Amino acid sequence: MFGRLAATRLPEIRQIFRQAPPQTSRSFSTALNYHIDTPDNNSELPWEFSNANKDKVKEILSHYPSNYKQSAVIPLLDLAQQQHGGWLPVSAMNAVAKVIGVAPIRVYEVATFYSMFNRQPVGKYHLLVCGTTPCMIRGSREIEDALLKHLGVKRNEVTKDGLFSVGEMECMGCCVNAPMITVADYSNGSEGYTYNYFEDVTPKRVVEIVEALRKGEKPPHGTQNPNRIRCGPEGGNTTLHGEPKPPPCRDLDAC
């Protein structure tokens, strides 16, 4: 069925591919897929959890059986990333490996698999644009373009003042309010770390959010569409205006 449909629309499909812009390089959602030693990122540099975070490490480990400490790898990497201003140098990954008693490669495997872990510096505000299909159909490419143009950076590059970087994330479970971005805020260390969703954004609105953050303001997160309440339909409910009627056979006296 699909084959027959595709065959009848072949000329149209060919035309679409002819019009597609040439792909010069693949765009990855994470910046780095390998490690090369640099002066600010090598295993000789000391790294340990801060005193406050050592207590958090104990608390995280207490959620797992003592012979399954390695299960804590993701929350510990997350804590390390928050402490280190939003990224994970190799020495932080090694410190996590030591805490959970595994070979460092076990931690590298996790940190390189999940795009939430950054392995190169990010801005104090790391802006993550959802690039998955529902957000893409609703304009996420224009959102990303607006951010990159306004900040004068490429994807995964940090602005000169160190304040902002723009990355891509896959579906963050908020498709009903697509397109959306997340702001990972590392400006107040791991104590003040926040990870907020801004939904129903437009190119103009994301630039306003950036400028508000630059001024130290806290723009309201959630939907940015004033005509919606959370995930409700724009303009109010379209169904369920009153008490729904029960199924006909529930009124046993009337049956």
Ligand code: FES
């Ligand atoms: S596709 Fe963007 S939140 Fe699901």
